[in-house]
Amino acid sequence: MTLARFARLSIVREVPHHRSNEFYGQPTTSYTVLPVLDYNSTSTLRTSGFIDTYTILPQHLYTTTTKISATMLCILPDELLLITGVTGHVGFAVLTHALKAGHTVRCAVRSEAKAAFIRSRPQIRALDLPRARLNFTIVPDITTDGAYDDAIRGVSAVIHVASPLATADSVPRDLHQEYFIQPAVRGTLGMLEAAKRAGTVRRVVITSSVVALTSVDHLEGRERREAVQPTERTGFKPEPYESEFAAYAASKVAALKGAEAWIAREQPRFEVIHLHPSFVIGRNDIATTASEAMKGTNAVILATLRGKKMGCSYPGATVHVDDVARAHVQALLPTVPGNKGYILSTKSRWNDAKLIAKRSFPEAVERKLIVSSGSVGTVNIDFDASASEEVFGFKLQGFEEQVRSVVGHFVELRLRRPALPTVASSSMAVNQHLRPEVVAA
Known part of the structure; x- marks a missing residue:
C-alpha cells in the first residue's frame, strides 16, 4: 500500500x-x-x-x-522533523506544538544533559509519547563545519531556532563577533549546507527577527517611519557595536543576508521560510522558578510589575510565544508559500501590563506579588503582520493575552516557591535576561 x-x-x-x-x-x-x-x-x-x-x-x-x-500537509509516519534551540523559550514552545500536531521530532541539543532535561519537562511527559516520536542528537558546537550532517540524516523538514541571544552588557566588545555574529551566520549556513547534502529535506524554517528588517535607530526611537514590511531589509553594521543589543541585531541581519545570498547562489531543491518575531512574550515552560521566569523578553514585563523603573524604552512590538510556535509548525505546510519571510508582531504599550495584571490577577496584587510602582517606556513602532495572519489563517493574540500568559506563569511559580525576586534582583534580571549563549543547538 x-x-x-x-x-x-x-x-x-x-x-x-x-x-x-x-x-x-x-x-x-x-x-x-x-x-x-x-x-x-x-x-x-x-x-x-x-x-x-x-x-x-x-x-x-x-x-x-x-x-x-x-x-494541507498530511503528516505520515516517515516524516521526520529536526528542531534546534529546544532548550530556549521559543524553541521549547515550538517542540511541544510540533509534537501535539503529530510530528516525529529529532532535537539537536548540545549535550546529553540537555536532552535529559527536555525529556523530564512536565509538558513533554504529559504527552506520553512513544520513544520513537521524540529523539535527540548531540551537536556540541553549531559553528563547526558539518555540525548538522549527522543530525539531518533522513530528515524531511527543519525548524532552526538556535541562535545567540543577548541584552546584558556582560560580553566585552572585542568578543561581540565571536559571541553573536559567527554563531548566527555559521549556524544558519551550516544548516542550509547540511540540508542540501542530505537530499531529503523539502523545507527549512528559520527563526529570524524583526531586527533584521529595520535599523537599530528605528527600533530605539531615533528614526520615525511607516509600518515595516516583511520584504524590507536593513544594512549590516560592522563592529564595534555600542551595545549587545546592537550586536544581536547585527547577527540577525548578517544571518538573513547570508541565507538569502546562499539560496540565490545554490538554488536548493528545498524551500526556506524566515519568520520574524518581535519581542516574544508568554509562559516560559523551560523556567522552573519565579527567578527563571524573569529571564528572556518576559523580564521587561515582570520586572516592571515587581516595581522596577526602567531607565529606557523598548519597542512597542510584541508577540505571544504560542503564536510564534504555532506559526513555526504551520510554516511546514505546503499551503504556506515558501522562500518568503513572515512578520509575527502586534502593537503594544509596555505600561499597559500594569492595568492588565491588576485586572486579571487581583489576588496577586493583594498579596503584593505584583505592584504598580514600576514603569517602562514604549517606542512607537509598527511591523505589518497582516500578510502573516492571512497566510497562517489566525489572528495574533494581543498584548493582554500575552501579559496574562507570562504573569499567570510567574504567579504560579511564585506560589510554588518561597523565594521572591526583589526589585534589585528584578533589575539584574532585565540586565541579564538574555545572556549571550547559543540556545541549545
Whole structure:
C-alpha cells in the first residue's frame, strides 16, 4: 500500500469537536478534517494534534459528501522533523506544538544533559509519547563545519531556532563577533549546507527577527517611519557595536543576508521560510522558578510589575510565544508559500501590563506579588503582520493575552516557591535576561 507523501485533507462531515475547531489554523467550523489518501480502505489514525481523530474513509465517499476542501500537509509516519534551540523559550514552545500536531521530532541539543532535561519537562511527559516520536542528537558546537550532517540524516523538514541571544552588557566588545555574529551566520549556513547534502529535506524554517528588517535607530526611537514590511531589509553594521543589543541585531541581519545570498547562489531543491518575531512574550515552560521566569523578553514585563523603573524604552512590538510556535509548525505546510519571510508582531504599550495584571490577577496584587510602582517606556513602532495572519489563517493574540500568559506563569511559580525576586534582583534580571549563549543547538 503506497501513501502519497502529501495528501489533500477534505472536510467532509459534521461531527462535534472535543478540542479545537481549527486544524493548523484553518477553520473547520463544525466539521472534522479528514485526509484523502490514495487507497480504498477504512482505518483510524490517532493523534495528539488539534483534533482527536483523522478518519480515513473509502475514496467514493468524498465525491458525495465533501463540503469544503483545502490542500494541507498530511503528516505520515516517515516524516521526520529536526528542531534546534529546544532548550530556549521559543524553541521549547515550538517542540511541544510540533509534537501535539503529530510530528516525529529529532532535537539537536548540545549535550546529553540537555536532552535529559527536555525529556523530564512536565509538558513533554504529559504527552506520553512513544520513544520513537521524540529523539535527540548531540551537536556540541553549531559553528563547526558539518555540525548538522549527522543530525539531518533522513530528515524531511527543519525548524532552526538556535541562535545567540543577548541584552546584558556582560560580553566585552572585542568578543561581540565571536559571541553573536559567527554563531548566527555559521549556524544558519551550516544548516542550509547540511540540508542540501542530505537530499531529503523539502523545507527549512528559520527563526529570524524583526531586527533584521529595520535599523537599530528605528527600533530605539531615533528614526520615525511607516509600518515595516516583511520584504524590507536593513544594512549590516560592522563592529564595534555600542551595545549587545546592537550586536544581536547585527547577527540577525548578517544571518538573513547570508541565507538569502546562499539560496540565490545554490538554488536548493528545498524551500526556506524566515519568520520574524518581535519581542516574544508568554509562559516560559523551560523556567522552573519565579527567578527563571524573569529571564528572556518576559523580564521587561515582570520586572516592571515587581516595581522596577526602567531607565529606557523598548519597542512597542510584541508577540505571544504560542503564536510564534504555532506559526513555526504551520510554516511546514505546503499551503504556506515558501522562500518568503513572515512578520509575527502586534502593537503594544509596555505600561499597559500594569492595568492588565491588576485586572486579571487581583489576588496577586493583594498579596503584593505584583505592584504598580514600576514603569517602562514604549517606542512607537509598527511591523505589518497582516500578510502573516492571512497566510497562517489566525489572528495574533494581543498584548493582554500575552501579559496574562507570562504573569499567570510567574504567579504560579511564585506560589510554588518561597523565594521572591526583589526589585534589585528584578533589575539584574532585565540586565541579564538574555545572556549571550547559543540556545541549545
